[in-house]
Amino acid sequence: MPPAASPLVELKNVSLAYGEGRDATLALGDATMSIAQGEFVAVVGPSGCGKSTLMKLVTGLIAPTSGEVRVRDARVTGPIRGVGMAFQNSTLMPWRTTRDNVMLPLEVVEPHKRRLRTDRAFYFDKAQKLLASVGLGEFGDKYPWQLSGGMQQRANVCRALIHEPQILMLDEPFGALDAFTREELWGILQQLWLERRFTAVLVTHDLREAVFLADTVYVMSRRPGRIVKIRTVDLPRPRRLETTFTPAFVDIVHELRERIQLEHA
Amino acid sequence: MTARQERLARLLMPWLTLGVLLLAWELACILFDVPEIIAPRPSRVFEVAVQRWDLLLRFCLETLWTTLIGFALAIGFGLLLGLAIGASPFVYAGLYPLLIAFNAIPKVAIVPILMIWVGIGALPAVITAFVISFVPIVVNVATGLATIEPEMRDLLRSLGASNWEILTKVGIPRAMPYLFASLKVAATLAFVGSVLSETVGGNRGIGFLMLSASARNDSATTFAGLFAIAIMGVGVYAVCALIERRMTRWAFRGELVR
Ligand SMILES: Nc1ncnc2c1ncn2[C@@H]1O[C@H](COP(=O)(O)OP(=O)(O)O)[C@@H](O)[C@H]1O
Numbered sequence: 001m002p003p004a005a006s007p008l009v010e011l012k013n014v015s016l017a018y019g020e021g022r023d024a025t026l027a028l029g030d031a032t033m034s035i036a037q038g039e040f041v042a043v044v045g046p047s048g049c050g051k052s053t054l055m056k057l058v059t060g061l062i063a064p065t066s067g068e069v070r071v072r073d074a075r076v077t078g079p080i081r082g083v084g085m086a087f088q089n090s091t092l093m094p095w096r097t098t099r100d101n102v103m104l105p106l107e108v109v110e111p112h113k114r115r116l117r118t119d120r121a122f123y124f125d126k127a128q129k130l131l132a133s134v135g136l137g138e139f140g141d142k143y144p145w146q147l148s149g150g151m152q153q154r155a156n157v158c159r160a161l162i163h164e165p166q167i168l169m170l171d172e173p174f175g176a177l178d179a180f181t182r183e184e185l186w187g188i189l190q191q192l193w194l195e196r197r198f199t200a201v202l203v204t205h206d207l208r209e210a211v212f213l214a215d216t217v218y219v220m221s222r223r224p225g226r227i228v229k230i231r232t233v234d235l236p237r238p239r240r241l242e243t244t245f246t247p248a249f250v251d252i253v254h255e256l257r258e259r260i261q262l263e264h265a
Numbered sequence: 266m267t268a269r270q271e272r273l274a275r276l277l278m279p280w281l282t283l284g285v286l287l288l289a290w291e292l293a294c295i296l297f298d299v300p301e302i303i304a305p306r307p308s309r310v311f312e313v314a315v316q317r318w319d320l321l322l323r324f325c326l327e328t329l330w331t332t333l334i335g336f337a338l339a340i341g342f343g344l345l346l347g348l349a350i351g352a353s354p355f356v357y358a359g360l361y362p363l364l365i366a367f368n369a370i371p372k373v374a375i376v377p378i379l380m381i382w383v384g385i386g387a388l389p390a391v392i393t394a395f396v397i398s399f400v401p402i403v404v405n406v407a408t409g410l411a412t413i414e415p416e417m418r419d420l421l422r423s424l425g426a427s428n429w430e431i432l433t434k435v436g437i438p439r440a441m442p443y444l445f446a447s448l449k450v451a452a453t454l455a456f457v458g459s460v461l462s463e464t465v466g467g468n469r470g471i472g473f474l475m476l477s478a479s480a481r482n483d484s485a486t487t488f489a490g491l492f493a494i495a496i497m498g499v500g501v502y503a504v505c506a507l508i509e510r511r512m513t514r515w516a517f518r519g520e521l522v523r
């Protein structure tokens with residue numbers, strides 16, 4: 001990682017409680033993180049430990065109960081600019097074709113929103129190229145429900161990237177897929193990242209996925225989630241499927257697994 | 266059975282059931298020697314309908330127009346109110362209980378009031394058709410809007426979308442299947458409303474025709490009116506169902522469309 005002057009995203013002792021008074025549940029307790037520009041970060045932890053909450057805090061969708069979230073050296077008070085998000089159950093809209101789904105951010109995010117009407121052909125082409133790069137070139141006119149789960153998730157990632165966001169947030173994007181499809185998508189995602197070098201935050205409960213993709217893996221404790229371990233992964237890129245069988249890779253996965261097992265003890 | 270035969274059979278089923286029912290009715294009338302004034306034989310009703318078709322058609326068209334105007338108003342108003350209630354918790358809290366209370370009022374009770382206000386004629390029928398059919402539209406549209414997946418909303422918010430953009434890009438398309446589903450119910454209710462108003466008091470429409478026919482002990486004509494309403498109801502229902510399939514193909518995942 002090239003040492004950046006100041007991190008792109010910073011969390012300082014951030015905690016978050018849902019609800020108020022006696023009903024309040026502490027979802028995230030005292031998280032401190034710092035993510036550099038262009039870094040690929042993975043967050044792993046048991047389900048319900050506040051990973052999705054962490055995503056929403058970073059993107060400004062919810063405000064922390066205490067602590068501070070800073071992005072580009074400014075305190076986050078509302079939804080931040082320049083993010084792309086993808087969730088586990090692909091939130092593709094069933095009434096739009098796959099291509100129209102992918103082009104949705106262009107209808108909302110400036111400066112594309114302004115240019116979309118006049119440069120329709122350009123953007124159409126852009127969406128088509130992006131779809132082709134994940135192997136969906138011929139499926140632009142199909143509706144999401146006509147695609148397989150893996151194809152839907154690829155389209156989902158395309159939609160998160162079409163407006164060239166600086167920050168890509170992925171919340172268990174491949175969780176519902178079979179192992180083969182999932183591993184194929186790791187490769188595709190890594191390729192996109194190597195080409196574009198956006199900053200990526202990936203939430204997952206698959207340790208191999210985290211180690212395969214990330215520069216840094218954060219391990220969270222059970223609810224209320226705290227960050228209990230930070231592990232850098234300095235395996236060379238591009239990582240391949242064979243990489244996952246090398247001792248170096250397996251060792252890191254084991255190390256993370258042992259830490260997580262403590263949470264279930 | 267092949268797929269083709271099965272489809273054909275399914276198409277014929279309602280006609281078959283109708284035929285059997287009418288036949289049973291006819292036979293019962295003959296067998297038990299039912300006087301025509303109590304229940305005319307279907308063949309007699311049919312005969313009268315053919316004889317007086319021009320009269321029936323004229324009154325039917327009057328009813329059809331008032332119903333459709335009331336129904337159209339209900340769609341417009343119901344859609345707007347449904348969107349407002351579904352989009353804003355404040356509007357919901359303020360209006361929903363009132364809406365339920367209003368819906369509980371038997372509409373037959375408001376027709377006399379309407380007549381005091383607007384006199385007789387087409388207007389009270391239009392208004393009754395409207396008030397009886399807009400509630401299911403409001404409730405359905407509001408439900409469609411209120412049940413948007415939170416992730417979809419979060420996604421748009423993370424892109425910096427305004428509330429208006431969230432409404433137009435997710436809310437309204439999402440509410441469409443709910444709207445169209447409610448139209449089928451609301452269309453038949455609209456007929457109930459207009460005929461109700463025509464029967465309680467009025468000088469036009471199929472309800473009035475039935476009322477005056479029954480006053481003359483002409484039950485064959487009364488029953489012919491009944492059938493005419495049923496036929497119009499089914500017709501409008503079918504049109505709504507057709508539009509629904511066309512407009513919200515995605516909601517059926519393409520399955521119903523051939
Ligand atoms: N909107 C909400 N209201 C109340 N509690 C919530 C809400 N969202 C999440 N929680 C609770 O906060 C905790 C963390 O949730 P989440 O961040 O979704 O966990 P994860 O993504 O790690 O599975 C869970 O215990 C969950 O029940």
Ligand SMILES: [Mg+2]
Pocket residue numbers: 051052053171172
């Ligand atoms: Mg989650």
